[in-house]
Amino acid sequence: MMMRLNKYIAHHSSYSRREADKAILDGYVRINGEIQDNPATQVDEKDDIVYVSGKQITPKDKYTVIVYNKPKGELVTKSDPKGRRTIYDGLEKKYKHYIPVGRLDYATEGVLLLTDASKIASALMNSNLERIYKVKIKGEVTPEIEAAMMNGLELLDATAGGHSHSKVTSMTFAPFLGYKIQKNEHNYSVLKIAISEGQNREIRRFFAHFGTEVADLKRISFAEVELNNLPTGKVRFLSRSEYSALFTFMKAEEKLAREKGKK
Known part of the structure; x- marks a missing residue:
């Protein structure tokens, strides 16, 4: 598997991506004995040997x-x-x-x-493994929200609910794998929802489209x-x-x- 050098170091060591970039640019990184000063250099995880300041970065076959x-x-x-x-x-x-x-x-x-x-x-x-969340929203679960959960939703403008500096503007939401409305009242409602994606602030953007703010969000499971x-x-x-x-x-x-x- 090929991987960018800075990502390889960050994944297999205690270095952050920023720290890995600095080590590479400062000339402390070698691949197979040769100094590399480009963070975008490709590393073969199986065959290449990477050293940072003389210490080998070793990928692990066993994982935790x-x-x-x-x-x-x-x-x-x-x-x-x-x-x-x-x-x-x-x-x-x-x-x-x-x-x-x-x-x-x-x-x-x-x-x-x-x-x-x-x-x-x-x-x-x-x-696309199942992720289950408990969601508390400000307001009611309307028929429009239920229809979108069942059928999916495509938004050309999905900026509501996202960070102001996010580059994500449009978003397609697949139909939810399932949902259960545990409380549905005018002031706030509580749902348990199951989705198969992990897009940028996906749940907050989904409900924001209907003018509904997510007050609390908790992921209670990821697959098994x-x-x-x-x-x-x-x-x-x-x-x-x-x-x-x-x-x-x-x-x-x-x-x-x-x-x-x-x-």
Whole structure:
């Protein structure tokens, strides 16, 4: 698998992407003995040997996946130029090099998977595995909202509900895998929804289209992995059955990749 040099270093070490860029530009990085000063240089994960300041960066064939119950008020990023709290401030130092599987925004809490293997992170991030959320919205669940959850929605202007600096303007929402309205009142409503995507602030944008603000958002499961009784801000390893489900998923992904390669 080919990967950009800066991404390779960030994925397989405690360096952030920004720190990896600096090390490369400052001449501290070698690939197969030769100094490389371009962060976009491609690395072959199987064959190339990468050193940073004389220390080899070693990809792991074995992988670990952890579940973090992300609190509100943490960014899913290695470091923040504004000095805001990130997930790595809440996690133990031994998880500093772990890669988050997608992002939960600053105000969203719940299940966040992290792994020390980039191939696992990429496969899960780009999958259509079920993600279940508990959502509290300001206002009622209208028939229009229900119809959009059942049939999907295509928005040319999906800026409402997104960050002001987001480059995402339009968005297509697939039909929800399922939903359950737990409370439906004029002031606020509570739903449990199941979706198969992880687009940028997707749920907030969806409800904002109907003039409805998301007051609370919590991811309670990602595929087979459930939050259960994991306290906020705490970590657990995957159970044996969860690892088994992940192994089955990865085998299917590898088989699909091989079949595509034959075409």
